Amino acid sequence: MYTMQSWTCIFLVICSMQRVCRCCDWIRNHYGLLSAEYLSLLDQMGGDITEQDAPVLSPTSLYRHIDDAEFEDKVRFLNETIYQIKKQFDGNMKAVTWDKKNLDDFLNILERQFENLNSCVSPAMKPERRLKRYFKKLNRKVLRKMNYSAQAWELIRKETQRHLQRLEILVGKMY
Template structure:
């Protein structure tokens, strides 16, 4: 009986290590490809990216902090940021003039990236509160205050591109 429990425990440990390794391999081999795809879709959705500045400052210090974090924290941050972007695009988009197919493709690829990263994230890890606060503020000060206008969505597209480019750099530095 004791031997059976030992083997079961060993099996569970090996399985958990395998999923962590699979995730690491997935980030190394697939994150960049999907990242390039959704950045391309983001560019193709509309015209030139706006030159207007967002009323919400980009969280540069948060990214600097994450640059020095452990691998698991970085994976969690990648996952959370993509989730927050998906949530941001779940608003009133009636005034958007973007190509709908490119928008749908962009969101589908983001969802795929999120799902793959989500399988790598430990549920025991705490989410980054500052990141969530930043995206809430972006939603409130850009989308809501600008009444979900086409101009507001262009600012969101610009900020989204900045985040996704920065996440691509972060993922590239993980190996």
């Protein structure tokens, strides 16, 4: 009886380790390629990035905290941040003057990145509440307050670029 349970536990541990290893390989070999691609598209889909700052403070302490976190927590943070960015782009985009093809490609690659990272994250892991609050505040104080204007979307594009660059740095520190 105990032997069967022991073998079952060993089998489950090995399976979960393989999932993490595949995830590690994917992040190491593919994350940077997709990241470079969507950062390039983000830059190309509009004009110059605005010099104006969003009226929401960037969650710098959150990024400092995640630098010291365990690998799995970093992967969860990557996944959650990309998810929150994707949600930002679900809003009313009628005023956007960006190149439509580059925008669609950007969103598709972002979705691909999210799906791949999502397969690495345990469903039991809870999302980072402070990150979620930051993105809600960004949505409220930029998009909604500025009535989804072209200027508001430019601020979102700038903040998106900032976050995606910081995620790229985080992944670089993971290996």
